[in-house]
Amino acid sequence: MYSLKTLLTSGIGRKLINWATAVGLFGFVVMHLLGNLTLFANDDGTAFNAYAAALHSLGPAFYLIEIGLLLLFVFHIYSGITMWRQNRAARPQKYVAGQKSKNGPSHYNLSSTKMAISGIAIAAFVIIHVAQFRFQLFTSDVEQYALEGGGLDLYALVADVFSNPGWVAFYCGAILFLGWHLRHGVWSMVHSIGSMNRGGGKTSYAVAAVIGLLLALGFFVLPIYLYVGSL
Template identity: 40%
Template sequence: MITSPSSSARSGPNPILLWMFSSIGKKTIVAATGILLVFFVFGHLLGNLTVFLGPDVLNAYAQKLHDLGPALWAIRVGLLGILVGHIYFTMLLWKENQRANPKKYIAADPIKTTVFSRTMRLSGLVVLAFVIFHLAHFTVRVVDPSYLVMRTQLNGHEVHNVYAMVVKGFSNAPVVAIYVIGLFLLTFHLSHGISSLFQTLGITNRRIRSNYELAGRAIAWLLFLGYVSIPISVLFFGLGKGFAQ
């Protein structure tokens, strides 16, 4: 009989920790947090695209989010926890992988690995830096403090003028460049990440795997196009001209 340290004996190590810090457990956590972050990236894009429906729609959407109050903070803390888990377990995996293969081949060959998969850590860290910049730029608004005093009237209430902030923010070419680069690296990350998480969670088989890879890349590039459409429209096609204060 195969004897494995089964918890039914109730004497071995904690089965939750045993799972969590096993190779596949850590991978599963990275994949599960990854898929939640992909959902967020989707939702965030849908919200952002309201910018094309005019100032009132975007400002009303932003105000609705703010009116969530404690729920908004719960979402923010939850997202932060998911992000920290995603990065922490990736770093654990990375450290072990370094230890498992310390001597690289002198005649190195990439053997069918993709550039996306080989740059996951780099693209992830650049995206992290970009997210921090993005939060400083539009959420905390320390990059340009003038955003703090942008107010507008909406249905008789004075609300923060997100629309004016976005238009002013993206009228600045270097800022747009940072956004395009950050989003491009996010696309790189998701080009491998989206299909990869299905493999890690085991929702796959031989026939479907190559489809996942195509679909993952297609979704990543669709997200890229959706996101960059906003800064590009503002900078080059005069979206919201006259609304910037």
């Protein structure tokens, strides 16, 4: 039986943690996108505010979900960084440009540095994003977003933020990193459970790329849509 310490320190344990947290985070990204799509539902944001209010009305369960989500991020980042360092230590020499193995380039090794770079960018984005929308830390007058019947007009806050082209550029830039991360991440997630046969490498990488692209595209159009609406 694995202890938590063995899981955190052994190579296989870290891979397992990285995979399991990736599955959880992937689920969150899909759910978050579906929830955010209610921003398109109507111009006064009632659908989006109702969705946010329904989540907050879960009370203690909502906070438990948030803690779970935070743990998913922390363990994913920890296992990702230690695996990346392990990879670098095992292969100190860089790949020769254009080098190919019998079955084509190894997506795992070639992408691990890209995953680390895009992962760090996403982590930085999430910290700023959560401070901005979940805790309204960049809003000096939160009272202006108070709804008459109580609660927060989250739609108005999101629409105000995305009326600023600087924020739109920041979000769109971060989402490009997300698409990049998901492209390899989704492939790796499926590959790890062995559902890919040896010959299907290229096809499953293309399918993963399309899934990553669709998710990123969904997040990408939201700030642009709200910016155009604010003109």
